[in-house]
Amino acid sequence: MIDYNTVLQTLVVASSSIRGADQQMAEAQLKNWEAEKGFHYHLQSVYINRELSLQVRWLAVICLKNGVEKYWRPTRINAITKEEKLEIRKRLFMTLDESNNQLTIQNAHLISRICRIDFPVEWPTLFEDMILIMDACSHEVNNSVVKLNNLMIIMNQVLKILCTVRIGKARIMLQTKAPILIPHFVKFYHLFFDQWSATFDVAIMEVGYMFLKCLRRLIADGYTYQHRDKSVQEFMELSLQHFQKLLLLHETNPLELLERYIKCYVKLYYNLVRENACAFGLMSCSINILLTLLSLLQQKAELIYNLEVEADGSDFWEKIAIKSFVIMKSITNFVFQEQRSNIVKQRNDKVEVDHCVELLRSKFFTVELVESLINLITDYYLKLRPTDLESWSDSPEEWFNEEMAVNWEFQVRKCAENYFQDLSSHFNEQISTFIMNKIEQLGNDNLDAISKDATLSIFELSANSIRSKCNFYQLLVDYFIPQALQSNDIVNSKLIKRRVCLIINEWFDEKGDSNVRVQVYTFLSNLLADSNNDIIVKLTAVQTLKYMVDDWEFRKRDFQKFNVDIVKNMLELVNSLSSTECKIFILNTLSVVIERNTPLISNELLIETVSIVPIFWQNSNSANEMIIKNSLLRLLKDITISLNKDSHLIHQIVIPLISVCCDYKSEFYGLLCEDGLELWSSVMKTIDSAGVISAKLSDSQYLQMLTHALVNMTEVLPLVLTIIRSYFLVTCAILDNEYGAEIFTVFASYLKTMKDDAVFLTSSIIEIAIMEPDTETNKEVFYNNLTKSRLFQEIIDYLIRDSDNPYCEIKLCLPILRVMIDKTEYFISNITPFELYLLLRNLVKFTRNQFDPKVRKLFLLGLLSLYKNMQYVENGAILFAETDPEAEIEFKLQQQDKQSAIASVLHHWVTAVIELSIVFVEEIRENDDGDLPVYHKHTAYDDEELREIGEEVEDEDKDNEYVQEVAVPVSVERERFTVLVSGDPVHRVVFRRALRDVASGVFNSATLQQRLGPAVVEELQRV
Structure with a gap:
């Protein structure tokens, strides 16, 4: 159990001016005691003991203030007990005659924090108690001015913290107490103002100023309708008289304290206007206040214009002028703006608002x-x-x-x-x-x-x-x-x-x-x-x-003839600058000019622009200039995109910077990684061939950086996925290694929590890998990684779960459908019969609801691919109906071997697949290659950025000037994508022929014909 003397001795050691092991142990002990019962009471006891040194008392009040912040609320762990809090509150005002101003201010912060928590529930009489103390202090013969000054320092902090409350009872209760406080404040303010204006006693001026400061806070924030309170109206008139008097007095005696008073009056008017312009306007003296401020602006205009900023205190009149202009601005907008709904809080407010507006229009403006x-x-x-x-x-x-x-x-x-x-x-x-x-x-x-x-x-x-x-x-x-x-x-x-x-x-x-x-x-x-x-x-x-x-x-086109001169002059200008902000401004403008003028800026000019990068990069290593590197990376990104196929001309500068920015071991990683990824993405989109990429960007260092970014840069996950997709578009062989497997493993862990844009990109990456021509051994590695990473299983789980996001589900169906077409055996071997049942149920549902011919054809090709090989359909039986509960269907499928269960599922859905296929054949008219112009139209499931060249975009008018303006040369990445898509089964497989291939197998199976029924078989024969 700690006691007063123990706490005191520890504080003495901790407050020593000599740093050492004993002091560190004492500080640690004070930290440990924070949770002990009675500790904060003993801290207060040390603080209020005037016989102790200032250093010890200072440390005691600081520790007490911090402890109140942490442990005063009863809901906190190791909270201060109710009894201890009561004893602390009893002694809060025992040091009002404190002569040290800094200790008083710390005590004021302490009391205000207690009031923020305890008022009004635990301490409902807070302001009544302070009024009693105020009156008692005023009747004392000795130290009354000091005590009142210290009390008002405390009051100012209490009002300041309570006026910031927006939720809870504190502010409402403060407003109920304001009419009680105002008369007392005004009485003492008036008393002290009369005294100091006759004697210029600095101590009296200080305490009078504190009363004025509290009045300022209370009037602005302690009322909803200030103009309805007689005491407030009277004080506002008094404040104007004093304000005008001090302005005259300041002409002959420019004391700092006088300036503080003048600032406080102006702040009072400023706060009231900002809080409630209508209340200010309805004050009896409001027009006189405005006229006084205008007169001040007029009289001091020459002085303010010629002010020397360097002189000490010379900005006093400028600050007054700024506040005066803001007051005028607020009043002007209040009177002349049509919409004032934000100031009408009750129905009868509108009458007052209209009256105020009319008054100010006619009498002032x-x-x-x-x-x-x-x-x-x-x-x-x-x-x-x-x-x-x-x-x-x-x-x-x-x-x-x-x-x-x-x-x-x-x-x-x-x-x-x-x-x-x-x-x-x-x-x-x-x-x-x-x-x-x-x-x-x-x-x-x-x-x-x-x-x-x-x-x-x-x-x-x-x-x-x-x-x-x-x-x-x-x-x-x-x-x-x-x-x-x-x-x-x-x-x-x-x-x-x-x-x-x-x-x-x-x-x-x-x-x-x-x-x-x-x-x-x-x-x-x-x-x-x-x-x-x-x-x-x-x-x-x-x-x-x-x-x-x-x-x-x-x-x-209008700007084209100015490109060279303007860019060169900007390069010359940026080289002449010394300010970091100005350099960044020019570099950012260069980026905008290059971006908006692609492809009309010549390669020579772009390369000349790049030539400034190494110098600026080298010269921006100080902490203040480091941010220039971000602008340089953005400039390089726009130049790379503008160069397009010729971006290899700047690779010797660009590619090393990618590792400098994106390597997590780099000193620049935290600041530059995101911009580095943007640059990396632009490089990948413009690389001309796989041969170029294999030289640098396929190094293990870069692939390791890519996987690290995928794991750790989830806030820019779509950007990282775009880079991965670019790698796959160049060649999947780049990622036929442990990094490719790790990427798929991360995809699997992210999939169920991904946002829509990330799901779309993930689906696009897998589709690209599947669509790549099977000319190398990479396909087997790809499918092995797909299985080992559990990404295939996660996609299946995603598609068969209950979800309210069909948009993403349909997009994720596309790679699964391509797996069905490309590797049917792989698909069948990696899915359970019940999963297949649920998946086919959703695929059939999506196909029925899908009206885009391109996407619909892919769905049907995928479904039909399951029926091409009759070994998957043989031995199928009619085990269940569609209306059976899922648990019963799962149980019946588990009773069969996998091959028979798979065949039974396929038997179950064959009618729906064949019917949908017959309808599709009747609706479309493909050419001899299986293609159709409508298959090249942009759909909701295509990437906005990565489009097939020549792909039609609905509602896009190629002759429109805006369309022409944003048009840029086709990127190398789009060329690669177009070549890839040219081999897409959607464009290469004649659907009628695919259906006929399935039909031949159906006609050889009596069980399937029985399942289909004579009507469907007859329609199938006509195909």
Whole structure:
């Protein structure tokens, strides 16, 4: 049994500044005691003992806080007992006069975690208890300010953690307690505000600030309808008065604490607007708050514009401006957006919402105010600031990355741009005239470059609202592009060029015709080629290029004459960059350009692009640049696909990288394996012959990597299966070894839990192996692996089980049907009579429900193959009816030897098979080779990616421009597949002849004729 002194001595050793074996043993002992009864109570006893050192008390409260997190809930193993928790709760507020702020904060975290679990069930009087303590502290002569400050630090943490609760009673109960807490908070806040504003006592300011902070949290999250509470209304009015007073005071005395107060007021308004814009709007002082914020934006516009980011604390006004813009944005959208269903929580809310909207429309959003707001944003907040231009000059790549990635809520210009887009949407009539007037003034020689850029930015931001008011494409060709190209002033030139690129990004849509696109490509090509253009202009041109090329309306023929220049200029640009993000951006854009322009980019240019890979690979080994390798692999993948049959030209670079990325022993495996597999797949699809593959990719190292990926990379299982299928398409002999057997064993273990796409690929792999011409010894090895791995048995089990996924079942039937046709003896020898009965039942059912001629023919050829050899049918007997229970059928089959039982099953299903075959013969008209155009149509059971060349795709119009645009040369893999499919029995076996072969055997069997009946026999004779 542990006691106080034992715990104390262990804490003293563990908190020693000298690391050693004793300290490690003490830490381990503390860990072991966590499950002991009374341990956490003793930790609290150490913490509240002021005579002990800070280090010991600090460690005690940390251990106690962590223990509460782990063991306070009664459902936890080794949970703290109810009695111990009660004793701990009694002493939580015993250290309110603590002078060490960090210890107080840790105690606050401890108490908040207890409240999160215990309130309101175990500790329903939490807030009443804290109010009593608050009142008691205020009447003390000594340390009252310290105690109240520490109590409010605790209160702040409690409110913070309870306000995050979304499920359970805690938040609901907090809202019932809020009206009790608010008057006390306001009383003390008012008291301390009056005191410190007269004396500027820092201690008084701190405690007053804590009361304000708690009020902020409680008002925003402690009410559903803040505007209906009189105390909240009164405090909001008081807060506005104090806010305005402190703004004036800050002009002469810019103290940090004053700034914290001002931020807190703005955060109060911000949180309330984001939580409930209607409640904010119905506050009696809401319009005055908005006007104050607007006045602040107006007064501080010049200051914010000229702020130096490097100066300490200089972003204070920028943060205030950002919050002010977000408040304005939320209110604007609340008033002018049509759909407000998300804020109507009860039926009577709609009346209040409508009243609030009407009030703000009429009293706040006047025509004059909107015009003033637009001018304010345009004149100051949309302009590039001196700090922007400085960063542009000194760190262009870093500035470009920030512009691409920064969240609009963290930078005042981005925030203003976002709000202006909302204004242009809600006030498009006013803004469209305003914008066009501004555009007309761009020719004014007195207008500086930054003002021109800001004017163009408002045009850029208004794309969605004034599109119908102007002819953008005429403006682009006749005005914007010439303006960007003719300017002689360097600063003016680079600003306008960048902005015109951004305008194209925002405005260009499907209505832009081919001629305009060509002019845009010419413009972008000029920007990339001109050595006088700086990095920002070129990077922005690449950004626009990516947007244009990756567009649905992109046409590779229009872009063809720009391919060489643009790709070469991008290669030159990427070699000049130092930023990892910018390099990745260019490499990704190159990938898009190559992918969308296949096959119109020459091999020479593609190989020149590949030449940058070794250098970039070698130079990207640091932790910060490692991610460049992913982009290089994606680029190589797209180049490999584009080269197609000529991909062997880059194998000396590509194939070694596959092992570097996909070998689980490689240092790059975790980061690059998936992209490495993508590259591997593209190489396999474009390898021209089996001779090429045998040189490298059939090495045991690569086959071992493939099996390892199959076992361990299940999140990209379809990708791994695609690679395996590519190997089988080259030649099955590659996998006639232990790796092939292991692959089949993994297939067998996965099959019943595979997703549909993986099932389809697995089925396709087995089909390909069966369809391969039997010119080598590989077929015997394949069938041996199929048996030893239990994959054949797993497929049979899959097909005879109860399932609600006929789509996958039919797909998996296809390899089994091909086994029946290819190796009937193998099939019969590896299936039990009862399994055969269940399988044939499902095969007949699927055949009846299958209307695709190609798939239906394969089903019937497979079924008929069982009746070609009469030895499987001889000695069959009528043992059971179809209505007999399955258990009875299984029992009767077990009473016979296997050959007789198999014959009995085949006798049972012969009528259904022959009837379905006769119907099929009557429906189709095959040519002399057994083929038919409809057999070459794409079906739901064919792979979208791997199609026979010339295969017809339903509803595909070859003259359609979109179809022509996405068309690419036939891959080598499709050529291999087409050759393979040319020997498919579906295309090579005349079905009528196959049925006649079976019929001849039937006519020699009196038992079968009796089973069929005279009507079916007569129809069979007419075939």
